[in-house]
Amino acid sequence: MTTEKIDPEIINNSETALVPNKKDNYKLKIFNGCMNLMAHVLIGATVGVSILFSFTYDFDYYGTKVHIILCVLGYQLLMAEAILTLSPHNSWTTSLKYVHKRIAHWVLQIMGSTLAIVGSFIKMMDKTVHFDTLHAQFSLVALLFTTACLVNGLTSLYAYELRKIIPGTLSKVTHICFGTIAFSASAVCLCYGFDKPSFNRWATPPLKAVFMAFVGIFTVIIIVNPIINFVDKSFRSLKR
Ligand code: HEM
Incomplete structure (x- = not known):
């Protein structure tokens, strides 16, 4: 296979992954590694507590359990990990080549989006009036941007092949933007979920505050890298 047929970004990224830049700031690397570890711990704690809550709380509508879990x-879990796969500081993907990171990213993204969309519709079926609460409104934003992100994820995946129809940078920049908005909206939605009467009956107020803080912290850590990429790609395409 000749390199001309491959997206240049794949070649550049795989090269940087194989030959570490000696000039890289060592302290910054340690800091980024610690942030990545913290994000994983907080994701685990938040997802674990949400699942424990759904299994132990006696809901009127059984679908609410399934809704929260999915x-x-x-x-x-899945969308957060999908975003993290492309971060240069992510622990479990550091030894993967950039091509394989991309595969892990889209597989996780498709699985995560499917679960989230199904989980959202299960709860919608229980309601007659829709999007009347802040929780529901943020869930709608997350749902719309997740769908848009899935669609232009495909054009980003084939950005090099489709470059004559859609400029590659445009696909990638909008994909990063849609994905970051979807993920951030889902975090706000989850915090409003933790504010529901059922969760308030199950957890103490400090525990609720701790988990809202956990969601805020890991969401910020996760979206930093996509935001940097978004700004970088946008500036580079404007300079051209
Ligand atoms: C990221 C996580 C979550 C997402 C994306 C999400 C999404 C949604 C969606 C789409 C609806 C239906 C909106 C409508 O048709 O108007 C809904 C309703 C609901 N969800 Fe969640 N949810 C999440 C987490 C939670 C959690 C943790 C709870 C915990 C109690 C919860 C409890 C509820 C309740 C009680 C409703 C019905 C009342 C309302 O619409 O505000 N959800 N959610």
Whole structure:
């Protein structure tokens, strides 16, 4: 296979992954590694507590249990990991080549989005009036941007092949933007979920505050890298 047929970004990224830049700031690397570890711990704690709550709380509508489990697994576990796969500081993907990171990213993204969309519709079926609460409104934003992100994820995946129809940078920049908005909206939605009467009856107020803080912290850590990429790609395409 000749390199001309491959997206240049894949070649550049795989090269940087194989030959570490000696000039890289060592302290910054340690800091980024610690942030990545913290994100994983907080994701685990948040997802674990949400699942424990769904299994132990006696809901009137059984679908609420399924709703919470699918949405949290979809957005806060799989989608979070999907975004992290492309981060240069992510622990479990550092030894992967960039091509394989991309595969892990889209597989996790498709699985996460499917669970989140199904989980959202299960709860919608229980309601007659829709999007009347802040929890529901943020869930709608997350749902719309997740769908848009899935669609232009495909054009980003084939950005090099489709470059004559859609400029590659445009696909990638909008994909990063849609994905970051979807993930951030799902985090706000989850915090409003933790504010529901059922969760308030199950957890003490400090525990609720701790888990809202956990969601805020890991969401910020996760979206930093996509935001940097978004700004970088946008500036580079404007300079051209
Ligand atoms: C990322 C996580 C979550 C997402 C994406 C999400 C999404 C949704 C969606 C789409 C609806 C239906 C909106 C409508 O048709 O108007 C809904 C409703 C609901 N969800 Fe969640 N949810 C999440 C987490 C939670 C959690 C943790 C709870 C915990 C109690 C919860 C409890 C509820 C309740 C009680 C409703 C019905 C009342 C309302 O719409 O505000 N959800 N959610």
